[in-house]
Amino acid sequence: MKLKGRPPVQRFFRWGWVTGLLLVTVLVIIGAWRRQSSRPNAAPHQDSEIVHTSAPPVGKPPVIADKASTVSTTGGLDICGLGKVQLDPDDPFAAGRYLRELTSNVRGRWLSAMLNSGDIRARSAGLFLENKLTDSAFARPIADQTRDALVQLAVGAGDPVIYAMAVYACYTYSDPAPTGSCQQITLNTWARLDSDNAVPWLLLAGEAHKSNDLTAEAAAFGQAAKANKVDAYNFSLYAYSESELPNDVTPLERWSLANQMVGIEAATASLHYSPAAKYCSEPAMSDADVRQQCDALAELLVRKGTNLLDLSMGTNIGAAPAGRRAGLPHLKTNATR
Numbered sequence: 001m002k003l004k005g006r007p008p009v010q011r012f013f014r015w016g017w018v019t020g021l022l023l024v025t026v027l028v029i030i031g032a033w034r035r036q037s038s039r040p041n042a043a044p045h046q047d048s049e050i051v052h053t054s055a056p057p058v059g060k061p062p063v064i065a066d067k068a069s070t071v072s073t074t075g076g077l078d079i080c081g082l083g084k085v086q087l088d089p090d091d092p093f094a095a096g097r098y099l100r101e102l103t104s105n106v107r108g109r110w111l112s113a114m115l116n117s118g119d120i121r122a123r124s125a126g127l128f129l130e131n132k133l134t135d136s137a138f139a140r141p142i143a144d145q146t147r148d149a150l151v152q153l154a155v156g157a158g159d160p161v162i163y164a165m166a167v168y169a170c171y172t173y174s175d176p177a178p179t180g181s182c183q184q185i186t187l188n189t190w191a192r193l194d195s196d197n198a199v200p201w202l203l204l205a206g207e208a209h210k211s212n213d214l215t216a217e218a219a220a221f222g223q224a225a226k227a228n229k230v231d232a233y234n235f236s237l238y239a240y241s242e243s244e245l246p247n248d249v250t251p252l253e254r255w256s257l258a259n260q261m262v263g264i265e266a267a268t269a270s271l272h273y274s275p276a277a278k279y280c281s282e283p284a285m286s287d288a289d290v291r292q293q294c295d296a297l298a299e300l301l302v303r304k305g306t307n308l309l310d311l312s313m314g315t316n317i318g319a320a321p322a323g324r325r326a327g328l329p330h331l332k333t334n335a336t337r
Contacts, residue, residue, distance in 0.1 A: 081252040099256045106246055106253050107133055107260075113244035124153050124162040125241045128169055128234075132264050142169050144180065151181040160194035161240070164233040168268050173203050175210075191223070198227035198300060199272045206275030218290075221279050225293040231306050234268045237261055273313050276301075280317045 076084040077095065082102075087094040111133050114126025127150040131142050142150075147169050154166035167173065167190055170182035178185065187207060191200040201224035208216035238261040245254065280294035294317050301314025 079252065081250060100260070103253050103256045103260075106249055107257060109246050110241070110244060110249075110257065113246065114241050117244050119240075119243065120153065120157055120159070121161055121240045122244050124150060124157075124165050125237050126244075127153070128165045129237065129241070129264065133260070148181045151184055155184050158193060160190065160197065161233045161236075163190050163193055164199075167200075167203075168234060173207065173271060191220075195223070196228050198224040198230040198297065199232050201227065202272040202275045205279060206272070209275060209278060217279065221275075221293055221297075224276075225296040225300075227300060229304055230272075230300055230310060232270075232272060235265045235307050237265050270309065273309065276313060276317065 076086050078084050085098065087098060111126055111130060114122050114129070117123045117126065127146050128142075130146050150162075150169050151166050154163045157163075163185070166182075166185045167187065170178045170185045172178055172182065172185050172187055187200055187204050191204060194200055201220045205217045205220035205224065208214075208220055238258055241261075245257070249257075276297060279290070280297065285291040285294055298314045298318035301310045302318065305311050305314060
């Protein structure tokens with residue numbers, strides 16, 4: 001994905017969460033592998049059927065799945081539902097690459113099912129994910145034709161969920177201004193379609209902040225503080241598309257695909273936290289009106305947030321010294337942490 005010209009905070013949110021999630025996954029797998037390898041005289045795994053993948057592309061270290069009985073018990077990674085797998089212990093990315101290769105076929109069939117789905121949200125998710133569910137996930141920008149199809153669905157459907165996908169696909173929140181079909185996609189339209197959702201208002205507040213328009217920033221944040229829900233929607237990409245998974249998907253494939261999707265979700269739906277953090281800085285909350293708005297947003301994030309990032313942001317805003325008010329302690333920020 002081309003990141004030249006993107007503001008640093010956007011690059012952080014786009015890649016930081018993905019990197020963290022992938023590192024955690026790799027560390028857990030490698031840790032399990034080393035613990036297994038260090039056990040003397042481990043009993044061989046008795047799986048009778050092991051999945052074999054095609055040979056890896058030339059130039060990549062070999063990643064081999066074989067029957068457990070033919071693999072030395074002093075090495076290898078034991079993968080639930082698959083058996084003993086030989087990986088390069090010096091390559092921290094071997095396990096992740098192996099699982100991507102293992103799910104390549106089912107991933108392609110899943111994406112095809114999404115793109116041909118009768119469910120418009122699933123079809124939109126397929127368009128949004130088309131360049132991300134490839135072997136080079138996150139590496140390529142969305143194709144113009146794919147983006148145009150997603151924009152057409154967003155404009156025609158009037159569904160805030162689909163419109164949000166188009167906003168992220170078009171980088172509507174960033175400079176330079178979107179071109180081509182993306183000129184039809186605006187944050188103002190998302191806010192109009194979804195006026196009770198804090199997320200589009202927070203993104204509008206962020207745009208106003210970048211333009212030094214303090215009046216517009218305060219107005220947008222005021223709308224966010226009055227909202228009754230906070231949902232970036234892209235954290236639900238797996239939910240919109242799970243129904244299109246092939247019927248023959250194995251538990252291991254389902255887990256691996258869900259894990260890949262978590263990374264994509266986290267990379268594309270965290271942008272509204274930065275405007276909230278800037279507006280609700282400790283110095284800014286010395287103003288009584290700002291403090292009241294930030295208190296309301298903190299409660300919304302903690303009580304009605306859809307994920308742990310919402311909970312964390314709400315707790316941090318609510319715990320700021322200048323943000324404490326008579327009614328705020330019922331958030332019990334220490335207990336929430």
